[in-house]
Amino acid sequence: GQQLNQSPQSMFIQEGEDVSMNCTSSSIFNTWLWYKQDPGEGPVLLIALYKAGELTSNGRLTAQFGITRKDSFLNISASIPSDVGIYFCAGLRDGGSQGNLIFGKGTKLSVKP
Amino acid sequence: DTGVSQNPRHKITKRGQNVTFRCDPISEHNRLYWYRQTLGQGPEFLTYFQNEAQLEKSRLLSDRFSAERPKGSFSTLEIQRTEQGDSAMYLCASNPSGRNDEQFFGPGTRLTVL
Numbered sequence: 645g646q647q648l649n650q651s652p653q654s655m656f657i658q659e660g661e662d663v664s665m666n667c668t669s670s671s672i673f674n675t676w677l678w679y680k681q682d683p684g685e686g687p688v689l690l691i692a693l694y695k696a697g698e699l700t701s702n703g704r705l706t707a708q709f710g711i712t713r714k715d716s717f718l719n720i721s722a723s724i725p726s727d728v729g730i731y732f733c734a735g736l737r738d739g740g741s742q743g744n745l746i747f748g749k750g751t752k753l754s755v756k757p
Numbered sequence: 758d759t760g761v762s763q764n765p766r767h768k769i770t771k772r773g774q775n776v777t778f779r780c781d782p783i784s785e786h787n788r789l790y791w792y793r794q795t796l797g798q799g800p801e802f803l804t805y806f807q808n809e810a811q812l813e814k815s816r817l818l819s820d821r822f823s824a825e826r827p828k829g830s831f832s833t834l835e836i837q838r839t840e841q842g843d844s845a846m847y848l849c850a851s852n853p854s855g856r857n858d859e860q861f862f863g864p865g866t867r868l869t870v871l
Contacts, residue, residue, distance in 0.1 A: 648799075650799075675858040677858065677859065677860075679862075684864075684865075684867070685864050685865070686761070686763075686848050686850075686862035686863050686864045686865045687800065687848075687862045688862070689859060689860075689861060689862075692858060692859050694858070732799050732800075734799070734800075736858055744802045744805070744813065744815075745790075745792075745800070745802060745860060746802075747799025747800050747801070748799050749797065749798055749799050750797075750798075750799055
């Protein structure tokens with residue numbers, strides 16, 4: 645099935661460093677969502693974005709809805725060990741099915757204390 | 758706990774057997790979704806319900822798969838004549854009607870077909 649292009653695939657960073665990851669598509673999206681998934685668990689919603697250009701924060705997390713509506717970015721500031729996990733972008737495509745979230749393949753984040 | 762719940766959390770079965778999973782959405786959430794996630798991939802949409810009506814099915818949902826939500830509350834996903842390729846995490850999500858964006862996921866059911 646269709647998936648979003650998410651990069652990087654994995655990151656190994658030192659505790660305290662900032663993290664950036666992004667998600668791109670060839671299609672226009674109306675909504676972008678960022679989820680975090682721990683091993684053996686379901687994805688947990690972090691941030692939701694609804695308008696092009698929108699910048700939204702949730703604690704140390706900041707995400708942006710790209711102006712072209714074809715991309716989104718997630719930044720994590722001052723990473724801590726509990727940030728470890730897989731981060732997924734997901735979106736609702738313009739003209740697509742209601743509720744059919746399309747996901748990226750994830751960015752696996754490892755944090756060295 | 759008022760989140761989405763799924764049972765069982767793990768299921769190991771032999772090829773050719775039938776399996777059934779259950780999802781209990783967040784109460785008052787009209788919409789319920791099923792996704793499948795294989796190793797190293799993001800979740801892929803299978804189907805969704807608004808109340809008891811199944812409104813969409815993905816091409817991934819072969820004729821061996823059937824989902825129901827008879828009373829508009831909990832849902833079941835059945836896989837008949839399981840194949841090794843069915844091994845995956847099956848995720849359920851829900852949200853209130855009119856908010857088809859923020860979907861809240863359950864912990865998933867991990868299926869292993871031997």
